[in-house]
Every structure is written in structure tokens, then in C-alpha cells.
Amino acid sequence: MRELLDRGLIARQEFDHAEAAFRSGEGSVEATRQRVDVAHAEVAQAEAEVAAQEVALIQARRLLEGAEAALAEARSRRREVTIRGRRR
Secondary structure (H helix, E strand, O other), X not given: OHHHHHOOOOOHHHHHHHHHHXXXXXXXXXXXXXXXXXXXXXXXXXXXXXXXXXXXXXHHHXXXXXXXXXXXXXXXXXXXXXXXXXXX
16 A cells, blocks of 8 residues: 555545555454454363353262162161061
8 A cells, every 4th residue: 555655546535444444444454353252261261160060960979879878778777677676
């Protein structure tokens, strides 16, 4: 564009308008790039939180399985006591 202006092939006003549009476009691109970077960081944070919650869920399920096993064992022993008590 500058070369066209220097050669007198375009008016100064047209050059200024094009240059302003270019600078505005650059600003928009940079602002959008920054928003994309923020979005990528938010996605990474969300993925980390999901991974942490998956680990917590696995741990909770293991605790539940252990509690269910202990409950089943306690119920089994209760039947043994009842059966022993009937035999006596």
C-alpha cells in the first residue's frame, strides 16, 4: 500500500483508511488470540479438575466397596450368633 501511495496511485485518505483498517484488524486478531489463550487455559484447568474428581470417585467407590464388605461380614456374623444361640 505504501508503494502505491508513494507512486501517487492512491490518495492519502485511501491509504490512511486502509492503514487504520489494518491496525484495527491487527488489534482484533491479538484480542482474539488472547481470548483463545485464556480459553485454552480454562480448558486445561477444567480437565485437571475432571481428572481429580475421577480419582476422588474411584476412591469413594473403593471406600463404599470396603464398607459394603464390612457390612456383609457383620451380617454374616450376626447370623452365626443367631444360629449358635438357637442351638444352645
